[in-house]
Amino acid sequence: MTDWHGEYPPSRPVRVEGGLTLRSKRGDIARTWWSRRFIEVLESFGMGGRLERGRRYARSGQVMSLSLSTSLVVALVMGSRPEPYRARIGVRKFGDDDWRRIEHALADRAVFAAKLLAGEMPPEIEEVFGELGLTLFPRSLRELSMDCTCPDWEVPCKHLAATCYLLAESFDTDPFEILAWRGRSREDLLDRLRELRDPIPAADESAEDALPRLEDSLDSFWLRPKVPAVPEPEEPVARHPDAILDQLDPLTVLGHSITEELRPLYRRIADA
Template sequence: MADFSKFGAPRPVENGLTARSERGDIGEQWWSRRFIGVLESFALGTRLTRGRSYARKGQVISLEIAVGEVQADVQGSRVTPYRVRIGLKKFSELVWAKIEVALAEQALYSAQLLAGQFPRELEPVLAQIGAPLFPARLADLDLRCTCPDQAVPCKHIAAVFYLLAERFDEDPFLLLRWRGRSKEALLERLRALRGDVEEVPEEDRPVAAPVPTGRPVLSARLALGEPDPIAAVSGGKQAKPGPAGGDAVAFWTAGRLLPLPSHPELPPDLLLRQLPVPGAWLGGEELVRELATLYQRLAPED
């Protein structure tokens, strides 16, 4: 390890990025605390402690989060700031497609994300797909710093870790951007998969409001090469979609509904999941949740 005694104390920085937390743990939300917890589980010793001190002193000059990498400038004892890079492998488009379909199938998760919230269940959902939200080991991160310290991570990288956690506190979608998908692109895809439409004000609403009755989530699953679960319980025949529009009653009666599936690997509310979420004037998400509970109660016992 390099001898830093000759370099002295780090040079002070004017208007540096300073951690909001002045003492104790850094990170307020579950995702930022989880991120720091993962890093601390790698047993990095005093390097994290020294990095936390750097973060609180404002030694980090700049920090940028992009797809697959984080770049930062950190002021040390030398005149020229050190350049830090923290790389994390982005998910492929195929993996993101699977993630988006899995999230769109869960009405509650989709609603939370579209409302700007970050559900705790997101981590296990991604893990089940084989796309972990957080790095599982230190080797998953590509850590680089231009300082002479041969230890990885050095205190400069550690300082960026803590400020990164606070950035995630402010906007958790930056964590997904790091993995390859912007907030705007993700939410737009979820709206498309769920077939959501803009809510029509009551005074402008026609007597028979058009309601989409397609199966965008199922279509996306079929596009990914997955079998049609409806066909699996209907003798191999594809279920025909209902008409393109209709009134409030038609939302629940359009087309021929298949019997509830009894296959042990299929959820009882599978048909309900294929319908778009109705507008708030019909009950919206709350109505879907109540119907899903009813489907579970009415499902035949094994």
């Protein structure tokens, strides 16, 4: 039943035991620049006021689960009904050709792989995507889709908004999730960067051709191989035990040559 304004009357959500909650209990939610950037992008689409509705849901543990896969985030959010609502946030993933260009651009700069491995997203990475005509975060609503099974027709509803906040906090914890959302998992991306930065040299076919074939070596297989003659050892060059001192710069202290003072000591050590 609706009121005279045609809106659903406020209702209390069903409490959830063990739901996902935000670490931030007050104030800003995103801690890192990349998760703040994600929230800013959503707000730039005119979602700022609608996002605020989900902040209380996200902090009180109404989100029961959150899963991220390539281009899609799915969350189960408990509202005022006995069954949880399913909230989905999709983004346009990059194709294989785009990812090949991204991987080559990232491999050219070792600092990117190092920072990502340390759990940090370098701010310059947005410039790399921009140089390729791409954006790390959605640039418009056409690259983003949101839907929820709740009866609220506005987007984002409070269930989707709560999902957005938890997604931003998961980006705080692991920046690779942003890249996975766009189509590349951590393992695949890092493996590819290692291949590009340390390629395995191709086998030398000319060297393989120089090896004798087995069928051409059957007659001589059991013969004793010819051992090349060992050259006579050259007579060792005599060296003075104090010769190393000749390689040092002259060192004089109070008119005495330290180098010359050390020579008798070196000779006595050699004699011993």
